[in-house]
Amino acid sequence: MLAELPPSPAVWCSGLRKRYGRRTAVDDVSFTVGRGEVLGLLGPNGAGKTSTIKMLLGLVRPDAGEVLLLGRPARDPQSRSRVGYLPELFRYQPWLTAAEVLRLHVRLAGVAVPVGEQRECLALVGLADRAGDRVGGFSKGMQQRLGLAVALVARPEFVVLDEPTSALDPLGRADVRDLVLTLKARGVAVLLNSHLIGEVERVCDRVVILDKGRVAASGSLSELLGRREVRLRLDGVRPEAEARLAATGRLRRTGDWFTVELPDGEEAAAVPDLVAELVGLGVRVHAVEPGRISLEERLLGILRDGVRP
Numbered sequence: 001m002l003a004e005l006p007p008s009p010a011v012w013c014s015g016l017r018k019r020y021g022r023r024t025a026v027d028d029v030s031f032t033v034g035r036g037e038v039l040g041l042l043g044p045n046g047a048g049k050t051s052t053i054k055m056l057l058g059l060v061r062p063d064a065g066e067v068l069l070l071g072r073p074a075r076d077p078q079s080r081s082r083v084g085y086l087p088e089l090f091r092y093q094p095w096l097t098a099a100e101v102l103r104l105h106v107r108l109a110g111v112a113v114p115v116g117e118q119r120e121c122l123a124l125v126g127l128a129d130r131a132g133d134r135v136g137g138f139s140k141g142m143q144q145r146l147g148l149a150v151a152l153v154a155r156p157e158f159v160v161l162d163e164p165t166s167a168l169d170p171l172g173r174a175d176v177r178d179l180v181l182t183l184k185a186r187g188v189a190v191l192l193n194s195h196l197i198g199e200v201e202r203v204c205d206r207v208v209i210l211d212k213g214r215v216a217a218s219g220s221l222s223e224l225l226g227r228r229e230v231r232l233r234l235d236g237v238r239p240e241a242e243a244r245l246a247a248t249g250r251l252r253r254t255g256d257w258f259t260v261e262l263p264d265g266e267e268a269a270a271v272p273d274l275v276a277e278l279v280g281l282g283v284r285v286h287a288v289e290p291g292r293i294s295l296e297e298r299l300l301g302i303l304r305d306g307v308r309p
């Protein structure tokens with residue numbers, strides 16, 4: 001019977017709360033990462049992303065709320081050994097070589113990973129020729145690459161990456177993107193926290209946006225970005241016409257280009273109606289271009305509007 005049940009989500013959390021002194025770092029945060037799903041955790045500095053991640057992994061004790069990590073309590077070593085984690089700030093023993101760091105972490109996870117596979121893992125993060133070098137002499141980006149290898153080496157079912165590319169060069173960032181997509185294809189779930197929104201937009205299925213410790217928005221990329229916009233190059237826009245533009249949706253203006261967010265559901269009629277009315281108001285319409293809001297613009301909009309009830 002049990003074998004027929006669908007596997008538990010990679011992580012499930014509900015009502016997580018954490019205070020440090022009088023400051024609330026995380027306030028009533030709930031979300032789920034399904035098996036094989038890539039979830040992006042976004043938000044400004046101090047929003048509570050790292051604190052949330054640490055509670056998910058049983059590294060920080062929540063003041064309230066519950067976590068199930070691969071179907072078990074987060075403090076259970078059995079579930080933790082199947083999780084790969086790249087912390088935000090870390091230092092490996094500087095006297096060990098890269099290969100030794102990996103061997104140590106494989107032993108700690110209690111998983112039998114052959115040396116050949118460990119070496120492949122170093123190659124995957126671009127450190128194949130540095131396996132025998134001491135970590136103390138590694139550059140910042142090389143240390144982060146090693147951290148990634150550590151997160152991936154013990155065949156995890158769930159990988160948590162807290163800013164995996166903050167120190168990486170553009171090539172390294174592209175490698176991480178491919179890595180995440182490879183994990184996803186293998187059915188490994190990934191929780192990715194990054195300030196590089198373009199990166200998140202390319203690899204994540206769903207996004208949770210934290211602001212001041214609370215979930216400000218969450219949903220699939222298509223839900224969050226579903227809203228479309230239209231760019232119009234206009235002249236002769238008098239206040240009446242500008243009010244008509246603003247009545248359609250949020251309006252931005254750069255020179256003679258006006259960008260209007262289109263209302264949900266009424267997209268088909270919104271643009272021709274708008275153009276017809278603008279012409280009626282004496283506006284000269286030079287160009288009308290469809291556009292899609294980027295995750296970055298959406299994120300800024302959500303953060304500026306504040307937390308939604």
Ligand SMILES: Nc1ncnc2c1ncn2[C@@H]1O[C@H](COP(=O)(O)OP(=O)(O)OP(=O)(O)O)[C@@H](O)[C@H]1O
Nearest residue numbers: 020023024025043044045046047048049050051052
């Ligand atoms: N160990 C701690 N002691 C005291 N305060 C803490 C501690 N850890 C986190 N905080 C506070 O909790 C809040 C959230 O911090 P957190 O590290 O979770 O933010 P973050 O979203 O990861 O930010 P960043 O993008 O800068 O990494 C901050 O106000 C921080 O000062």
Ligand SMILES: [Mg+2]
Nearest residue numbers: 049050051088
């Ligand atoms: Mg952080």
